[in-house]
Amino acid sequence: MIDAPRASDTPPPDQSRSRKREAALRPTAPIVPPSNVSGRALIIVIAIMAFLSCLTAGAVTMVRSTASAWQSEISRELTVQLKPVEGLEMDAALEEIRTAALSVPGITAASIIDRAATERLLSPWLGDDFDIDALPVPRLVILTINEESPPDYDSLRTAISNAVPQAALDDHRAWTDRLVAMARTMSLLGLGILGLILAATAMTVIFATRGAMAGNRHIIEVLHFVGAETGFIARQFQKRFLLIGLKGAGIGGAAASFVFLSLAAWQALTRATPLNDQATALFGRFLLPWSGYFWIAIVIIVIAGMTTLTSRLTVIRSVREIDHARANPAMVEVD
Template identity: 45%
Template sequence: MDATRERTQAAARKPVDRPAAEPALPPTLRRNAPLVPTDSAASRSLAAVIAILTFLAGLCAGAAEIVASSAGQWQGTVAQEVTIQVRPAPGRDLDADIARADAIAKAEPGIAATRVFSKMEAERLLEPWLGSGLDLSDLPVPRLITLKLGDQTPDLKHLRAGLTEAMPGVASLDDHALWLQRLSTAANTFVGIGVGIVALVLVATGLAVAFATRGAMAGNREVVEVLHFVGADDDFIARAFQRRFFGLGLRGGIIGSAAALAAFALAGLLARNWRSGPAGDEVEALFGAFHIGWRGYASVMAIGVIASLVTAVISRLTVRRFLA
């Protein structure tokens, strides 16, 4: 029993022969660089192209959002008012006709308030077309009455019929429906053009990525052949290219989106500085305060993400076609 224990302990103390470590590969056979290098001049150029295209697409999307929101505000403001036009007629008292039209409008349910334009105010409205300094006293300049609509929707057909019956050929009602329709058409056209430009920019991004991917495949042809030789399939190679180009697209998309948001922030700051002058008032009346809102910010950031996804998908499809 003691002899058996001693043999066991002696065997445990005996050094075990281990296989020798495999020799390290020579430096010429090592590959420390990734399959698709991202720090090359071509990769940096592609990231810059994606950033520029994303910046342009973000500007188009933000501008379309500004126009859409401004058009909505214009339509909301104009839709809250209608206008009565009272024309001078021979043998009629213009002031009496204006007072009668104003009384008919105030008697209509749904009309919150009325405002009669004076003769001087009516003539001032013609200055953008006729210029200032003209004597319009001899011209039959119509007089205007603006009606502000209340919460209750008025019956404009009934009001128009009442004006026509009381003062035929003298008073008429304009609900601005034609102008609102044209404004809506123009705003929708501009938004459609912006969406089309964004789509074209994304197509251009895809084409640039396709050419860059084919160039990277041609430059790494020997590496791809070695990977095929050791058993790597096309999916493995395509995933490697997809990861690398997705990183490039994400970098360019983030830079382009951030630059577009910074441009809108700078435009808003300049608009606030210009607001004290007449030019600033006109710019603010047309485009607001250059504030794109949460939808604009979301659309600009979404374009950056979409650009990176397009980069990944196009690179994978290009690799699959190259290997086919």
């Protein structure tokens, strides 16, 4: 005979509701304790890798942008070079070249580099007291072409040669080809470095995840023994590593963006100085276009996603190893 519950054994309604509220408000501890995952060290490593990756992506974008700007500037202009020879009236010959070039369709402007401008171009190397007439210095005529309707280079070269046989037309194709080859080489090199950095990041995450798995193996075994699926266990780890990946990649990407902004600010503040002129001549402008910051954001997302996916795959593989060890106890004893 089962005794009916006494009134004293039943908690009052107010006390029951209070216990339910306390249970609802009580924080749920994570299955994978954060202290068991070496988060700080991994965040620092991912931040360093992300910083190097974002620097590489930004540098590749900057090189391509600078090469494209140089190529555009070179392709908009042509140069006619006239070397001084005996019996040649230089000023009259330059005017004939200018007139002949303007008669060809597709040439929008032609400007003669006068003596004063030529002396200013040569003064950094020859000084201010040299005699330009005593040196075989060629004179230049700069031609501006119509980009939408460029001229026929053979017809232009023929017209200039008929006017002044000593003149030579330079269409800058050699320089353009070199710039394109340089931009492609730098892009391929940058992509290769970026791939190596991402591979190193993936290996770091794999080792960190395996370390976390080793520290939490008893938790994983208990969860798996009571019926927790592999996907559920993997999600507990990937949430933790997603947060770590976002923090590390965000810090590295922000640091790389700060470097590019600092270089652009330095170049703007030190304009018209020898150091700035040399840096600009060698590397171009340190101005990262908006597409560069877009690629930095893409790198941050890729590193965070790669961290999450790598940890998930590592956890799934580790759980399978646990299942395999349980299915073959003899192998575990032999080992």
